[in-house]
Amino acid sequence: MRRFRFLAATAAAGLMLTATACAPSSQGGDEGGDGETLRIGIKFDQPGLGFRAGNADPEGFDTDVARYVASELGFPEDKIEWVQTPSANRENALENGEVDMILATYSITDERKERVDFAGPYFVAGQDLLVRSDENAIKGPEDLNGKNLCSVTGSTSAQKIKDEYAEGVNLVEQAGYAECVTILEAGQVDAVTTDDIILAGLAAADANKGKFKVVGNAFTEERYGVGLPKGSDKCADINAAIEKMKEDGKWQEALDTATEGTGYEPDAELNDNAEMESCS
């Protein structure tokens, strides 16, 4: 009899634990009871695009677009919950419902579309090179033979240069672009490569002002989209918000702030004619 009671107590305790464990996740869903929030996934470590120091308001072009889109969807800034979504985690975060949308230098690709939906693109970037500001010999990826090039582990941008433009380039992979920029400044590599707007954001960061420049000879096309969970109903509204942001000049304003002082100009033709995703 005593053992029986013990079992019952354990079972009850177990039930309670499971019940409390479930509670927060159901609250965090779409219907959030008191004051619905919009959870937006961004990068926290990319100056100029998505950057957050401690608990400060995140800043950068991605976050400015996110704020505009959110307000168009009816969420003022204090209803936005910022969530960090590193590159490798973006699809999972959308599928598991940790975020409602992602604006984190997220290029639209067919492989990704198998797991997530995209609205946008809100920006068309291209792969480019960042060099020291006194560097004049490197004008494009073809000039990299015999030079050292840095990129981030898990991106293929450097390998692409080696395969398609300069076979004799030496590749260094680092954990983040900040490390690459450190090595670039120290002189052990001659260039850093990734999307031009990311490079411009790095060059515009306070600590790097005047030290680096973007070559300005983009050689790929990366369409940054707004990542959404499969079957989301927000896609068309987000596309409309992006169109509106471009028309009323806020888009250009945000871009200028993010890349101030680097002389970086996005490819106007590609960005003006960017075809929006169909939202099927």
Added chain:
Amino acid sequence: MGELLSQYDVLGAFWMNIKLTVLAAVGSFVIGLVLALCRISPIGSLQKFGAAYVNIVRNTPLTIIMVIGVLGVWSQLQVQLSSDFDFNFFLYAVACLSLYHASFVCEAIRSGVNTVPLGQAEAARAIGLPFMDAARLVILPQALRGAVTPLGNTLIALTKNSTVAAAASVAEVSGMMKTMMEFRPDVMVFIFCIVALGFCLIVIPIGICTTWLSDRLAVAR
């Protein structure tokens, strides 16, 4: 799935991890043995050096050691270990792995030394052997046989820690996994399973060998 494997050289990446592991195992064993000798030697300054090395290095995360190597020594101090660009990073990774695991090897050997009864050392001294001869002929042969299991554990840890070499720009399997996950999120679980399975295939035989060797080599007392 075959298409994924032809696009990314997973086997080559695993081979890189194995090369790192083997070379770092040799390197860390040599350094660790020297450290263990320092720690059991009768000379106070050597004992302190050994203890200081072990305590500092063992408590520093491996990633930090790797970053100090590449961002500090290579990038800022511009020290080249090899004129070949890629091989230079490989050597940095092997050096960092060796220096880090040497502290664990040292402690593993020292635990082996503790299995040797004190009478053995006293007998060695009684017949007039100086410290190095006593260590080489009497203590270490028995200590190493007693240290097979902890050394095996260190080797297993080293195998998995070889993935940290990604921080030193070595094209090994964890970096490749990151690349594959970034560009093929549609098969992310499959990618993860391949890498996990690969490590199991490498590590489980090491574990079996360790157990077998430690039984076989144990000193019967």
